[in-house]
Amino acid sequence: MNISSPTPNDTDPIPLSALNQWSYCPRRCCLIHMEGEFTDNIHTARGTAEHKRTDDFRQENQAGRRVESALPVWSDRLGLVGKCDVVEFLPDGTPYPVEYKHGARKKWMNDDIQLAAQAMCLEEMTGKPVPRGAIYHASSRRRREVVITAELRQAVETCVAEVRAALRGLTLPPPLSDKRCRECSLVEICQPALLAERERRGRLAKNLFEPNGEGA
Template sequence: MQDDPVDPIMLSALQHWSYCPRQCALIHVEQVFDENVFTMRGNAAHERVDDPGFAIYEGVRTERALPVWSDRMGLIGKCDLVEFHPDGRVYPVEYKHGLKRGKKHDDVQLAAQAMCLEEMTGKHITHGAIYHHSSRRRREVEITQKLRDAVENAVHAIRAILDSGSLPPPANDARCKECSLKEICQPQVVAGLKMQNALLADLFKPEIM
């Protein structure tokens, strides 16, 4: 008897989970989302590549908003831009707002896109890029084994969150400042309640004679 099919995980969930597991659960389990200045900037950065189409320049074919998936990992989503070079190289490019700077969660999402493309095309992908909209510059990312392992680990962790339906504890750190779900998540309140409960439990712990 075959195993029951599982619902695919959105590629964007890997970026959310890598940034903050609680944010991932709020969006993909609770179906909660809200806008802030950072998400609006991100939407603006994606305007051009959200329109499906292709172009050919100097022999390089570029596909915008290309649907991708992995049956092995149970992933589905789309790449902002994929370059198909004459020498056979496949090169995914993910668009992000902001200045050029390294962010692990962006790299994990890009690596997941590369792994989907590998499964679909049969070609090994060694590099991709993050295009930073504010600085109009690319940051090339090597698709290392470490990044591939991070993708696999993220998929397993997200699957566990989806299966349990539970919310991880809040980060309650510098990440919360830029999160559009801060008011919904209430990280300081939730973290404070957890600390109070721990103090109460310790206060009423029976003494061992």
């Protein structure tokens, strides 16, 4: 399904979800945010169903903490915009973002980068440091706390720069052609196996005219 996105430019805010997509697979990120392509598979459908639990903004108090769901966040400095699934405000007002994911409890760097970006947005918005957050893994029904380290913050900065450069360049990155492709909902659009075979045949054809890998 083509969702028809406008041509991006340097002033367009980058969705927080694009950082997750880029960290997982740059080609997937560009197919979604540059080409406007998206389709569901069982993994994305489960993720969508899980996020429906936090899709509507609401505010409540739990164990002395103010808890807000579907909280809009942004960073003017980084040019980011998005929503936090849940933000718990500690008694001193410190935000604690919680990102919901449908899978089992496991560390994924792309999820940690998205959470760190949320923390950096909240810091800019509230003026309070956000040293920690959590990923809630729905299949395990458990949280995994993430420390927002200097290294993770730098990964966010790098990711933002790379995504912006890629969207500005309007050129699709090559497919990864690894085990991640089997789980990707865009595999039929991306065609990693077909492109890998085309590249292999190109190398074979080139070698026919360049014995021992050298030109005549």
